[in-house]
Amino acid sequence: QMDLWFTENHSDSVRFSIRVDKQLYSEQSEYQRIDVFQSLEFGRLLALDGYVMITQKDEFIYHDMIVHVPMAVKKDIKNVLVIGAGDGGTVRELCRYSTIEHIDLVEIDKKVVEVCEEYFPEMTVSMHDPRLDIHFTDGLRFVRRKQGEYDLIIVDSTDPFGPGEGLFTPEFYGNCYNALTDTGVLVNQHESPFYVNDAKAMCRAHERIKSVFPVCAVYQAHIPTYASGHWLFGFASKGLDPIKDLDEQHWNSLGIKTRYYNTELHKGCFALPSYVKEML
Ligand code: AG3
Secondary structure: OOOEEEEEEOOOOOEEEEEEEEEEEEEEOOOOEEEEEEEOOOEEEEEEOOEEEEEOOOHHHHHHHHHHHHHHHOOOOOEEEEEEOOOOHHHHHHOOOOOOOEEEEEOOOHHHHHHHHHHOOOOOOOOOOOOEEEEOOOHHHHHHOOOOOEEEEEEEOOOOOHHHHHHHOHHHHHHHHHHEEEEEEEEEEOOOOOOHHHHHHHHHHHHHHHOOOOEEEEEEEEOOOOHHHEEEEEEEEOOOOOOOOOOHHHHHHOOOOOOOOOHHHHHHOOOOOHHHHHHO
């Protein structure tokens, strides 16, 4: 009986381990270390620089929440910019909307896309959708030259160190503001409020977004394989309100079947624990 474990070092004092059957892939790309494991409980697991990015068992939670929340608030979304997200999960959920005409996916690391196409076929199903243009470049640089053209920007990045660092800077958020239409929405993965270092990163990112966007809200989801299991997303806009502008009837009429998101949960996920509210 093999006893093989994947361990993520959250910090010097917290580790998170998942028993695995075998390691399927491991390589240092130009940007980061990419690992794929096969596990019993979570199916396949993708880690970048040692941190869990997705597992087959719980990726639906993250991708439902990063895509369907903004899509239900603004129903005429046509042009979308996605930054990071090389695993394909976010694009897969976006492509379920026939109203979307075009998606620019900006992923810095081509290797992530290649590895996921091989090991996570259920996540990369839409990576060849005719509406999708993939750009292998730095998202920070890509948004600089964009002006009022996107209805939605989704920042599906790694944590604020390593290749993802630039996607948490004031400059980046300012450029996202400029790249959005007047009714545009920015959604980002907002880190976790629980462990000290994650909470610091979360607060810093939130402060910076708040200094650029008039409407800023934070919503939560339970993601078992991310640090502490309590993960946040940021919703920012030039005016649209994440709850008041939700059109439940409209979204439900689309007939998009989801395993985590629903419009009841949409209203609930913006209600935050008191200790989190105090941090914002
Ligand atoms: N994006 C990474 C979210 C942050 C994970 N951080 C962590 N585990 N410390 C996930 C990519 C899914 N498309």
